[in-house]
Amino acid sequence: MKARKVSQLDPDGTLADNARRIAAMRLEEVRSFAPRAFDPSEVEALHDMRIAAKRLRYVLEITGPALGPYARQGASTAKKLQDLLGEIHDCDVMLPRVHAHIDRLRAEDATWVRQAAGSRPKDLTPSAARDTPNRARYRGLEALAVYLSARRAVLFDRFLREWETLEGSGFAARLMEGISPEPAGMGPEPATPGLDPDPPGPSLGPDPGSASEIGGSSLSPPDTGPAAPPDEAGP
Numbered sequence: 674m675k676a677r678k679v680s681q682l683d684p685d686g687t688l689a690d691n692a693r694r695i696a697a698m699r700l701e702e703v704r705s706f707a708p709r710a711f712d713p714s715e716v717e718a719l720h721d722m723r724i725a726a727k728r729l730r731y732v733l734e735i736t737g738p739a740l741g742p743y744a745r746q747g748a749s750t751a752k753k754l755q756d757l758l759g760e761i762h763d764c765d766v767m768l769p770r771v772h773a774h775i776d777r778l779r780a781e782d783a784t785w786v787r788q789a790a791g792s793r794p795k796d797l798t799p800s801a802a803r804d805t806p807n808r809a810r811y812r813g814l815e816a817l818a819v820y821l822s823a824r825r826a827v828l829f830d831r832f833l834r835e836w837e838t839l840e841g842s843g844f845a846a847r848l849m850e851g852i853s854p855e856p857a858g859m860g861p862e863p864a865t866p867g868l869d870p871d872p873p874g875p876s877l878g879p880d881p882g883s884a885s886e887i888g889g890s891s892l893s894p895p896d897t898g899p900a901a902p903p904d905e906a907g908p
Contacts, residue, residue, distance in 0.1 A: 674721040676728060677702055692736035693852055696744075699729035700845055703751075707836065713829050716765045723758035726751045733852075743851025750844065757832055764825035771818045778807040778814070 679698045682691050702725040709718035730751035737744040782805035790797055802808075 674724050687739075688736060689739040689852075689854070692732065692740055693849075696729065696732050696736070696740070696747075696852060697849060699725065699732050700848065703729055703754075704845060707840075711833065713826070719758055719832075720762050720765070723755055723762055726755040726758065730755060740852040743848060747848040747852070750839070750848075754835070754839075757828065757835065761825060761828045761832065764821050764828070768818060768821050768825070771814055771821065775811060775814045775818070778810055782807050 677698055679695050682694060703722060706718050706722035706725065709715045710722050712718070730748045733740070733744040733748035733751065737748065782802065785805055786797065786801050790801060
């Protein structure tokens, strides 16, 4: 899935402003797949939603220092959604492979039975398939296919529940509000009129007469002994 183009990025703007525009587009991408992704047969929509969630997560992780703590929370939520959809995708990838492998083994066994019957058989009895070379493999592969189908259904039901919870909690609106600049009046409180600020306290820097040390190594100039007396002027 190709990422949607983000418009109105400002090369001269701040990282936070541009990051918010990108995050808004990536969030919109995630939500745009919701109607189709509610159908369990829409494998492509579920996969595309996973990719969109991954892109949203990366944007929030990379620009988190500029966007604040809400970005980290949003990235964590996007990762959980991405991981859940990834587990569903793994089932969608594995199931066709398992079925294809079963079909291939059955075709091999059918060929084996046909060859074992001789050059011109008139018919075959069911017992002809009793000793096929791949007969023991069917049971394991078919059990695996049953497990993958059931697990996929469980994960999909979980996805529906968790998506409903996200939408019901207003996750999208809260995320965009959380990474937006603070509105006017929400900054630090101004000093109360009529009260003087606290007088400055003593300096916390090193004493002017003492040597600064880092790791025990003195940074003061080395002692070179008493200064040499100035040359006396000749007569």
